Amino acid sequence: MHGQTKGLAYAIFYPLLAALGVPGNLTTIVILSRGRCGLSRCITRYLLGMAVTDLLVLIIAVILNRMSVIYFPVFFLSITPVCSLKIALIYAARDSSVWLTVAFTIDRFVAICCQNWKTKYCTERMARVLIAAVCAVSCVKNIPWYFVYEPLYIIDGDPWFCNIKSSFYSELFWAAFDWIDRILNPCAPFLLMLSLNALTVRNILVANRARRRLRVQNTGVRQNDPEMESRRKSIVLLFTISGSFLVLWTLYVVHFFYVRFTNNSYSTGSNLNDPWFILQETGNMSQLLSCCTNTCIYAGTQTKFREEFINGLKYLLIRIRKQINLAKDPGVQHHPMASSKEREGPFERMDLPPGTPSERERDRRMQIPTSDKSEQKPPSAEANVRLLTALNYFKLPRRISRRARREIESIMSSRSVSRLLGLET
Incomplete structure (x- = not known):
């Protein structure tokens, strides 16, 4: 047998x-x-x-x-x-x-x-x-x-x-x-x-x-x-x-x-x-x-089973395509200030206060530690004006990641850049 x-x-x-x-x-x-x-x-x-x-x-x-x-x-x-x-x-x-x-x-x-x-x-x-x-x-x-x-x-x-x-x-x-x-x-x-x-x-x-x-x-x-x-x-x-x-x-x-x-x-x-x-x-x-x-x-x-199965196949194909693209051109990296279409992950609006649930979820996925809510303060009106001016001057998207926002604010702290944008005489 x-x-x-x-x-x-x-x-x-x-x-x-x-x-x-x-x-x-x-x-x-x-x-x-x-x-x-x-x-x-x-x-x-x-x-x-x-x-x-x-x-x-x-x-x-x-x-x-x-x-x-x-x-x-x-x-x-x-x-x-x-x-x-x-x-x-x-x-x-x-x-x-x-x-x-x-x-x-x-x-x-x-x-x-x-x-x-x-x-x-x-x-x-x-x-x-x-x-x-x-x-x-x-x-x-x-x-x-x-x-x-x-x-x-x-x-x-x-x-x-x-x-x-x-x-x-x-x-x-x-x-x-x-x-x-x-x-x-x-x-x-x-x-x-x-x-x-x-x-x-x-x-x-x-x-x-x-x-x-x-x-x-x-x-x-x-x-x-x-x-x-x-x-x-x-x-x-x-x-x-x-x-x-x-x-x-x-x-x-x-x-x-x-x-x-x-x-x-x-x-x-x-x-x-x-x-x-x-x-x-x-x-x-x-x-x-x-x-x-x-x-x-x-x-x-089961309709929902089919939907989950199709979504899984799409995710797998996208990951395979990305790996193939990286293998073909490993030197290409996404700049943190690139457009939203070229970047991955969730983004926040410019006027989104730090510490909100969507921002914490984004930071968790990006593995950026979020400090305690009591220690964070919403950006001042002057800071928002300076940031908007910089975004318009450099023709950057209004929806940016928190990391890109930090980099822009650090650049804006320079007096020469502020004079260039007309924010300081």
């Missing part, structure tokens, strides 16, 4: 999956952590947990397990003890990802259909407790997988790769463990998601019909309802996440029932002429694919 997988399809699919899935999940984690997607903290916690566990699945199952075997067949990660540990971690991360999806589905069901429990269950604290509990139980539950495998090859006395022991199919303990594992994932999540989604849809349709009738009776015309629009977006997000899980895990479940009800074994190595091996690997590939689809789902269903 976990031997050396060969083939051009695998050599293309798994690197492509890692190249898309890992950056996608990292991007999702960064965007959701900022908390600017218009989602509640409870929902954000669940989505963050799902993104982190999906990222772990991609790193362990795709990069360290599949790709390492394809491109580095004789590597320490293929030694049987390390291989067994990888498989146990894969199952733990996979179960955590699946059951966090179930927890998210239950949370939305309670929020929509069980209003009496909403204030107690649909909270950020409860989300954190459930995420920690799901991850801990998944790790403990999958410890036996470490003892399921034996070496596939013995080379110079060293065990290589993982092969399922024959006792796994004959002993009652391992048969019960395999059934419990498949019932807990993915059979129970399948049934829970289908039933909860059906009940949620039924409740929403009934509530929407009643709400629509009341609004028509009150106003006499059909109007856009913000509450119904919010519900629609929540339902779209819920069903796309749940639906993708159900579709992508179907082949994996079908192959499990085939193995158990026909008394066959899981395929080992690569046999592209065996249709059941193709079914097994297609099921594995599709359930791994489910770990990198959530980013596309968020981007397709």
